[in-house]
Amino acid sequence: MSINLRGWGDAAKLRRLSSLLHSGAFDMCLLQETKRSAFTDSMIHGLWGYKEVVWVAKESIGLSGGMLSIWNKDLFSFRFSFTGVGFLGICVEWKNRLLYIVNIYSPCSLAGKRKLWKDLLEFKSNNAIGDWVLGGDSNAISKSGERRGNSGSKSLSERSEFSLFMEAMEVIDTPVLGKKFTWFNSDGSAMSRLDRFLLSEGFIHQGGVSYQWIGDRDISDHCPIWLECSNHNWGPKPFKFNNCWVDHPEFLDLVKKNWAQSDVRGTKTFVISEKMKRLKEALKKWNRDVFGFKDLCIDKTVRELNEVEDLIANGDVYPTDLNSKELVRNFWEQIHSKESLLRQKSRNEVDSRRRF
Incomplete structure (x- = not known):
């Protein structure tokens, strides 16, 4: 890319x-x-x-x-x-x-x-x-x-x-x-x-x-x-996850709980592989629940901005008929709002640890 x-x-x-x-x-x-x-x-x-x-x-x-x-x-x-x-x-x-x-x-x-x-x-x-x-x-x-x-x-x-x-x-x-x-x-x-x-x-x-x-x-x-x-093989894809997850106070407990509750029997290799699959699915669901609304709003704005620009690029409308500047402004407000939320949750977690 x-x-x-x-x-x-x-x-x-x-x-x-x-x-x-x-x-x-x-x-x-x-x-x-x-x-x-x-x-x-x-x-x-x-x-x-x-x-x-x-x-x-x-x-x-x-x-x-x-x-x-x-x-x-x-x-x-x-x-x-x-x-x-x-x-x-x-x-x-x-x-x-x-x-x-x-x-x-x-x-x-x-x-x-x-x-x-x-x-x-x-x-x-x-x-x-x-x-x-x-x-x-x-x-x-x-x-x-x-x-x-x-x-x-x-x-x-x-x-x-x-x-x-x-x-x-x-x-x-x-x-x-x-x-x-x-x-x-x-x-x-x-x-x-x-x-x-x-x-x-x-x-x-x-x-x-x-x-x-x-x-x-x-x-x-x-x-x-x-x-x-179509036919390239660049090597194995490592498991990736959103970096913002580790900043969330619920993340570590979720991983520990999911790993402990996964009852899998078999060889060591099979057990680890199956537990990783279950953990991955649990993280996907947790991500949708915790970050879903903010991400949906951001993705919606990105989609609308690109639809507007495609209409202009294809000559279907004039630039003055649609306000792409407002969509760009909304996009930046939304991702900074998400960042502020993540920082606030992180600070709250630190404060709660200090109280104990």
Whole structure:
């Protein structure tokens, strides 16, 4: 998955991002515009949900830029990382082949994009042959239909040069499903497909890539994008759960009670496996009971916002006819309200312990 974050944000935004990552069970994530100068293992573990993870980062300059690439430890064999203006890459061994995965956060200026494209082409020509995955915010379009509501004198030149870059890199812009655009301005009057994955033919074949999906806009004015693969096997999926569960005062007692009451007989391996299955179902039900209403409200707002933007993108309504700004405001109020509730419950639990 790839997404331009528009800033690392506060605890509410990070909790929402973590929830989005867990909902898709993604094996790798490319984040752009983190606006952070430093990261720690504990920050990454908290976001990803467990510790068997590897990451590389490109620090921001002040509050500008910044990139972060995260992946499951057993996904492939890491060899080295490389970086330049507008990109953060890694070279790995995957399926007995070299694979270069590049996190892209392209400069806005055409001169900056030209340098980015030139640097990547030079890197490719000076390194061992391998497959390529370029993912992130390209800040460019390749066709006129990928932008609506704004234009510029350099658009035609930029589209031509971007297409030439893709041809020289020997990467393909695979078919897109989901939404039409990946970026929307605040009132829906302008939109573009700035974010994408560009893949070499070898990776498409080896990974069984069918298409790239543009997901619903959520915590950023950019939509997340991800690859859909028909026959890939990235390794076992670890059990993931929402990080906010451990902050809830009922969580630990629920786990202990469920584990103790699960009467399972058989070999040790079978008993543990069955108990884990029952615990997982109990946690799902508990999550719906405890967090369900808040999450339903948030999901409803996200759904309404994306429906409005789809209507505008399809030309069915004018941006002035629908108020997407109000939906964005409601979304942020709701996730901060949920965060406040979680913090309050946590404080209440600490206070009750102190009384005894």
